[in-house]
Amino acid sequence: MTVAGVDVTLTGEYTPLTACKAIKNAKLCLEVQNIQGKVESIQKAIRIIDEGLAASLDVKAGGEFAERLLALYDYMAQTLVQSNARNDSLKMDEVVTLLSDLRQAWQEIGQAQSGGQASASIKDSLSA
Secondary structure, eight states: OEETTEETTOOTTSSHHHHHHHHHHHHHHHHTTOHHHHHHHHHHHHHIIIIIIITTOOHHHHHHHHHHHHHHHHHHHHHHHHHHHHTOHHHHHHHHHHHHHHHHHHHHHHHOSSHHHHHHHHHHHHHO
């Protein structure tokens, strides 16, 4: 299902949930000082955000809404780059929270009865 140029039915590897799992794995690797594992997990999360979530946007169809979502994805990727360089688990937590909120909004969209309700729900989430 596409809402305002956003595919909210992404499945498989390129979902907010899989990105969250990769970030949580990176945090675990950081705790046990597995730097290689942390780097690989952060890279995976960034790849999911860039190649999956951001690449699925149709900015032409989604207009300003899709542009804002694209900016959010860019912010998440940049925050993960910083967290990786600084071994900052709080920055990782910030991105997990953003992705979890996005996932929740997508679930609500999937349950909404009309496209108008769905568009309003996710737009409200991004405007906050």
